[in-house]
Amino acid sequence: MFFWKERWLRKIEGPPLRQNQAPRVPEIILPSNRGSDPSAFFCQGTELGRATRNGHSKWNPLEYLRLVRAGTFTIPEVVRMLHYAGSRKVEMTLRSRLPISTSQDQDPADEVLGLHPGEWVEIKSMKEIMRTLDGRRCNKGLAFSNDMFGFCGQRLQVQSRVQTILDEVTGKLRIVQNTVTLMGTDCRKYMGCARQMPLLWREVWLRRVASPFP
Numbered sequence: 261m262f263f264w265k266e267r268w269l270r271k272i273e274g275p276p277l278r279q280n281q282a283p284r285v286p287e288i289i290l291p292s293n294r295g296s297d298p299s300a301f302f303c304q305g306t307e308l309g310r311a312t313r314n315g316h317s318k319w320n321p322l323e324y325l326r327l328v329r330a331g332t333f334t335i336p337e338v339v340r341m342l343h344y345a346g347s348r349k350v351e352m353t354l355r356s357r358l359p360i361s362t363s364q365d366q367d368p369a370d371e372v373l374g375l376h377p378g379e380w381v382e383i384k385s386m387k388e389i390m391r392t393l394d395g396r397r398c399n400k401g402l403a404f405s406n407d408m409f410g411f412c413g414q415r416l417q418v419q420s421r422v423q424t425i426l427d428e429v430t431g432k433l434r435i436v437q438n439t440v441t442l443m444g445t446d447c448r449k450y451m452g453c454a455r456q457m458p459l460l461w462r463e464v465w466l467r468r469v470a471s472p473f474p
Contacts, residue, residue, distance in 0.1 A: 261455060263304055300431040308428070344448070348406045372438050373463040379418045381442070381466040386412045389465050399462050402439065407448050408459055415469055416442040422460055438463040 294300040316323040
């Protein structure tokens with residue numbers, strides 16, 4: 261998802277686009293490396309912190325008044341967003357009482373599945389997943405985030421394997437192992453965030469199941 265400053269745009273009148281028809285634009289090749297280091301990349305994601313400033317606390321009501329006044333959200337959308345965020349906070353408080361692994365060096369090699377796009381998996385139970393997490397609620401550095409708990413027990417289809425990710429702080433590519441994305445598991449857009457990133461799933465958090473369709 262790209263972000264566009266309004267100063268980069270001008271409003272025009274034109275024919276309506278047909279459904280699923282994208283406008284034709286000339287291809288423009290722009291540099292993607294930072295300075296003279298060919299291993300460091302930059303994009304909107306790496307520059308987002310420098311291009312913005314810290315907002316108010318997410319529980320500050322003035323923040324949501326500003327979002328409504330700016331037209332980012334309607335009042336019903338803000339109510340739904342706060343209800344969702346509040347319920348996640350309550351769930352995390354309750355789940356924090358569950359035991360987690362005290363080891364910083366889990367080795368889930370015996371549960372590597374070698375999943376491929378199109379295969380079906382079942383996300384393990386919350387109790388099973390908590391056993392794979394360290395004191396930071398991570399598995400080998402990858403966090404199991406709040407949004408992901410709501411998918412426990414669901415059967416979903418593998419969307420893609422994840423081989424590399426971009427470290428947005430350094431601009432460097434990092435190798436990722438035994439990790440996939442699942443269809444329909446993007447990060448839920450709330451608290452004004454518009455990025456809606458795909459959630460990353462370690463294979464140790466999943467089990468392979470048969471397709472529900474004959």
